[in-house]
Amino acid sequence: MALCICITSFHSCYLCNAFFKGGITESKGNCVRKLNSSCQIPFHRVHLSLDFHQPRVRGHSPACQPSVGAPLAPRCKAARREPHVCALRGRAGLTPLPPRGRGPEPGWSRVHGVAFPAGAPTPTRAPPSARQVPSKCPPRPCRSVKMGESNEDIDQMFSHLLGEMDLLTKSLGVDTLPPPDPKPPRAEFNFSVGFKDLNESLNALEDQDLDALMADLVADISEAEQRTIQAQRESSQDQLHSASLEKSNFSGAASLGYGADMAVTSTSQYGDELPPPPADPMLDLPLPPPPPEPLSQEEQEAAAKADKIKLALEKLKEAKVKKLVVKVHMNDNSTKSLMVDERQLARDILDNLFEKTHCDCNIDWCLYEIYPELQIERFFEDHENVVEVLSDWTRDTENKVVFLEKEEKYAVFKNPQNFYLDNKGKKESKETNGKMNAKNKESLLEESFCGTSIIVPELEGALYLKEDGKKSWKKRYFLLRASGIYYVPKGKTKTSRDLACFIQFENVNIYYGTQCKMRYKAPTDYCFVLKHPQIQKESQYIKYLCCDDARTLNQWVTGIRIAKYGKTLYDNYQRAMARAGLASRWTNVGTGNAATPAPPSTGLKTGTAQANGQIPQAAHSVSTVLNEADRQVDTPKDKKPALSNHDPGTPRAQHLPKSSLPPPPPVRRSSDTGSSPVMPAKGAAGGLPPLLDDSLPPPPPPPPLEDDELPPPPPDFDEAPPDFVPPPPPWDAGASLPPPPPPPPALAPEATKPSPVVAKRPPVPPKRQENPAPASGGGGGEQDFMSDLMKALQKKRGNVA
């Protein structure tokens, strides 16, 4: 019996929406080209829109053929009964993981009751480059692979693949690559370079097939099971149906259950004996290609269909989380590439960058968006969704994202009086403004931002407006109101009733204009620009306004931001302050953390656990930690005002110099970061002791994100019982990895990563190797996804009905 695991990886660059649409019908060559072309985009944004890899088991040996009928059923059952044993063999050298605590989902528990994370080839010992090997060496015997935890596996594989891609793009033809497969018929399943074959198989598909799949997906559960059993005795075509049917039952973790079924069927069809456990992939790397075996029509159909189904699911999954690799320019002209997924906010990315850059984390750091073509720029507000903004950029854009300090970002909160009490530039007020004490500032802020409605600074004055599409600048008297910018029409007064609306803020962003004097003959260089975020080229719909001086400019820009974003801005500021406060605590922490061993539950799980590319939850969990810290910090403050100096989350503390009192150095627990990779982040966050209460042991600060790919808790984490966490595996407490110091330790591997095209983060091999349960907790995500799908289907059905 000869079986192979095929890893289909399917990448396209960020702008490949078109690719996906057309991709199905386009040639494989196109696909590859697009991938490569993404490297040439000046701003390296690659949309790894699809990174799917699923072990597929197919028979290739003619010897398998005769035994199709008889041994099928028992073998199937065997495969189901001991999925992890099978997987173990397939995985070569993995220890089976104890069953996960999560309750089996109704309807599929029989098959996937033991949700085994090893279905995907993630936890192999192979280094990234070698990991490709199985896919290139089809005849690897692997009897059955259960896709119990497909989601995190996918994610893990994704990151593997990213690493591989990295290597591949860098060094095609390096000797780790096996020679291209000489057998044309097998090319379809032999992904020597990865991407082409899937397309071919897809091309072979007809649209109706997928429709049929769709119908099957919504089929009834019991029927599905029945048919599954039947199907195993029938033709592969039918089996496919049943597989897909069954898949509909495997909500959650079983989204790739199809693959499992395929494995089962093909095994029983073609396998004569149980295959021996595969050798370590590392060792038998130069496997001989399997004997050429033209696939039967049926097989091809089945395979094509399988591919198509998988692809559909991939797409669904991929559609759910869009990821970009963003090259961020540092102020020292270096760049860092970050993996950003669509759920991440600017705040999360800043946090990532803080970890990477060892900067002081102060609140002035911001992501700064520069449009060289329009000569405009602005900072991202912390709550903005970065991917969303970047998606508006055109393909060949010169726009870039810079990580820098801008004191304008939160200037209004540092010195609110400059914005709220400025008496239209009168000298006297300017003098007094400087002296406002912290208490007054605080009350002013509270008054402006904490009431039932926020107060927009009263701003009015003459500005120059560049008329639509013209070159001239016209002076007009503008007023800022919460509802928009207004101007006084000719011959009218500035009472509300006479004002004419210039623009409302719903659909526009505010930018600073640079060098407008030169380019647009503006009266001064203090320009601000309002435009719809989607507009990328010069257009008459971009509004240019010009102020007399920098102070006015800042007042206007800030005022507009307050009017547009409202209290969110203040919340952002408070989070930034909390983050900055946390950071300053961290620096203290870094020195004295050798002491008290902590219960593993206090740590946030860190990058050791999984490198599956799902950053966002990780980032979110950080924010929950922050919030938590905030909240917990708030409470003691009420009772112990004396402590408020340490409190980053309270308004008072915001105005106090951070250094006035060094924060109590929390004792770092040595095992914090390294020891609890399987710890659900939520539990970790919840377990975080209040940061500032002296009576409590000094709080361990949330462990640093040593890596962007801090393992995410599953999206629907709440569903998982908090106590399902398996005991931390004994190996990880630092035997192989020293507990990472607070500043990100994972920087070194990243720094060496040259290719911006792919995620910089190839999983660190030793970690993975040691971690038999990298995927813990990840299944929920898949479940969530599948339940989403099911809901969608049900709804569709309802609509149709």
Next chain:
Amino acid sequence: MAGMKTATGDYIDSSWELQVFVGEEEPQAQSVTLRVTGESHIGGVLLKIVEQINRKQDWSDYAIWWEQKKQWLLQTHWTLDKYGILADARLFFGPQHRPVVLRLPNRRALRLRASFSQPLFQAVAAICRLLSIRHPEELSLLRTLEKKEKKKKEKEPEEEVYDLTQVVLAGGVAPALFRGMPAHFSDSAQTEACYHMLSRPQPPPDPLLLQRLPRPSSLLDKTKLHSRWLDSSRCLMQQDVKAGDTLWLRFKYYSFFDLDPKADPVRLTQLYEQARWDLLLEEIDCTEEEMMVFAALQYHINKLSQSGEVGEPAGTDPGLDDLDAALNNLEVKLEGSAPTDMLDSLTTIPELKDNLRIFRPRKLTLKGYRQHWVVFKETTLSYYKSQEEAPGDPVQQLNLKGCEVVPDVNVSGQKFCIKLLVPSPEGMSEVYLRCQDEQQYARWMAGCRLASKGRTMADSSYASEVQAILAFLSLQRAGGGGAGNQPQGPDASAEGLNPYGLVSPRFQRKFKAKQLTPRILEAHQNVAQLSLSEAQLRFLQAWQSLPDFGISYFTVRFKGSKKDEILGIANNRLIRIDLAVGDVVKTWRFSNMRQWNVNWDIRQVAIEFDEHINVAFSCMSASCRIVHEYIGGYIFLSTRERARGEELDEDLFLQLTGGHEAF
């Protein structure tokens, strides 16, 4: 004991006769005559009066009012001497609580018993407790506008006066909720109706009424209102309020503490009503765009309250909501990068295909609307020269995500246009779609609106959106159709949207109803999803965001200045405003204030700010007591803390706002 006599009937003690009138102050009130001495305690006198009247009745609320001194004799252990009462004192033995008619912020009249003997501050607190309005310190009473009798006798429609005079509140305890309302309202159908009046927004007023009601035309006019505030440190009786008089109940201080839709249905509603009337009567100015938002919110709030959807949106299963949310989520995600041909089979996204007329406004174009075959799928609109060419390349393809959708509809003219302003990297492209009929329009319009928010027609809200648009169209037919420029009577507003009831008369004059309706409806689409209380809160927020919000105006004359100026008092600052131009001359913030003094003789208020800035002014339009009370009131309100809940530091309030003894 007073009244010891000899056998001959001569009084041998120093007693004298005291005449006390029973009942309220009327000239012909029945009186009793008592024999008292200077040492008689008030309590004893009360006892004697009751004995003399000899009528079985609950006298517990009765007390003696000394007319000349304008004083209640409430200290029962005080002697007559201590009060300084002599035989010539005109005393009235009457109830302390008397009925008054309150004109609520929603302009409805409500008769209830108010305390005539307690300081107004307490009396208002009691009224608010009865009406279940929290934070009574923010409200106060005003005298009514003097009626100008010279006006032609118009037949005022007999208006309904709600009556709460029979309702007695158990003292002290917060009224428990019963059947969704405070228990004391649930006694009878009458009181229940009263509660609904209090807690539900009123329908839009008759536009004609709006035009007839007095509106301030200048800042000077706006100062007039504030001369009518009653003194909160004195009782109603002392301020010459008679039983049965009409008083206005209003939110006086624009600092609304801890506004909670759950706990404050009445307060929220009354606040909303006050804000609405402020806007409708042009007490506060706003721009056209803002007025449209206010009008849309009013329309929405009215619609919800009419449909009985009080509180949160009708009980949809939260589970269903979650599901919808998840679906939305999924769909939004899907449509972004999903390959159409693959995903369609999984989640079929409905599409619209039809022949529409399309117009692309360009400079120097002579082309008009042209028939095209238009396909609307997901969020993308593609149009072709004809249906036959549909498989080929479209003439143009537009992704409507983030676009502006503006309706251009005239039902009577059978014009159903959708103006799209579609953003693209190069700029915005304008496209007008012209539909044939309402049905088609509603479908396409709903699709465009959803698409502009990044959702597809598969979204669960699509059907309701279509329905809403159809409803609007029918409204427009009923409301704004042929009305021309004349405001319609109340009957027209009953069935549909009469936009004139939603905007101030200034905008009534400026726009025709049929111009107004689409604009209001356009603004409405942004608020259509709000629940009643959310919409009210949104209204309040928009109101509070107005630059002129919360400023009470007074005409003052600053020390050393010869001309009148306007002083605006807001919750955090004093504003000196030029009377003629209306410009802000100077602003002082309360947070910088050191102290303030009132010279009652020359009616001057002197305020000292930080850095030795001194300001003094005399009040022209109102008593300086009112100005003083405003300033003190705002400072008192700023001392409120969440921790203390609703309990009030009345002493502090009276100290801050009180009369001569305050400083």
